[in-house]
Amino acid sequence: MIRKAGIALLAMALLTACGASSGPERVVEPRNGSAPAQRGGALLRQVMLARHNDTRRAVGVPPLAWDEGLAAHAMDYARELARTRRFQHAPQPMGPGREGENLFTGTRDAYSFAEMIQYWIDERKWFVNGPAPDFSTTGNGEAVAHYTQIVWRTTTRVGCAIASNDRDDYLVCRYAPPGNVIGLRAL
Numbered sequence: 001m002i003r004k005a006g007i008a009l010l011a012m013a014l015l016t017a018c019g020a021s022s023g024p025e026r027v028v029e030p031r032n033g034s035a036p037a038q039r040g041g042a043l044l045r046q047v048m049l050a051r052h053n054d055t056r057r058a059v060g061v062p063p064l065a066w067d068e069g070l071a072a073h074a075m076d077y078a079r080e081l082a083r084t085r086r087f088q089h090a091p092q093p094m095g096p097g098r099e100g101e102n103l104f105t106g107t108r109d110a111y112s113f114a115e116m117i118q119y120w121i122d123e124r125k126w127f128v129n130g131p132a133p134d135f136s137t138t139g140n141g142e143a144v145a146h147y148t149q150i151v152w153r154t155t156t157r158v159g160c161a162i163a164s165n166d167r168d169d170y171l172v173c174r175y176a177p178p179g180n181v182i183g184l185r186a187l
Contacts, residue, residue, distance in 0.1 A: 039109070039162070045071075047113040048160045048173065052150055055121050059187055061153050070159025070174040073099060078163035081105070081170040100155060100175030102146045108164050116171050120146035129187045132180050141180075148186040152179025 045066055053063040077090050087105050092098050104116045123144045126137045133141025135148055149155070152175070160173040179186065 044113055044160060044162060048117060048158065051114060051117045051121065052158055055124075055147075055150050059151050061151055061187065062156070064156060064158045064175075067157035067159045067176065070099060070157055070176060071161055072159070074159050074172040074174045075161035075163065077101075078161045078170045078172040081172070082163040082165040082168070085165065085168070087170070098178050100149045100152070100178030100180065102149055102173045102175075104171040105168050108167055108169050111169065113162075113171075120150060123147035127186075129185050131183050131185055133182060135186060145180050149175055149179040152186050155179050
């Protein structure tokens with residue numbers, strides 16, 4: 001069960017036409033136990049690829065392939081976020097070479113990989129298949145932009161990485177081709 005109180009989810013949505021300049025306030029939740037969440041590159045790849053593809057299968061879009069190049073880009077940026085303690089999307093050029101991006105941060109070792117991605121998947125409750133950014137029942141496209149990036153029909157590859165500092169974990173997933181293209185539909 002996902003913790004409702006004190007959620008340390010500080011995730012931001014990527015819409016191709018905009019980027020955030022500052023991150024949301026950090027929230028620290030009480031720990032339910034003293035054991036840290038399991039970690040490791042192989043586990044990250046397994047969980048992220050399985051959860052992405054289960055979510056895509058549920059809406060009838062083809063699975064994603066793991067891309068080591070995207071994972072390397074994600075690791076570079078996750079390390080930068082952990083080092084600087086910033087939480088914002090990476091500046092990227094428009095056009096060729098642009099990658100989609102989902103971000104998560106939370107208290108170090110408090111969240112499993114499955115819990116991290118579940119926050120993005122749970123945005124589906126507000127999703128409608130309108131053209132971006134009009135794809136949310138809330139009227140705010142950012143409310144579903146993690147989910148839409150996961151299920152974006154034309155996205156074919158994903159790579160994710162996690163980096164930590166003394167306080168927080170930073171999960172970055174990169175996607176190609178990027179989703180959340182203004183004026184297009186996810187499905």
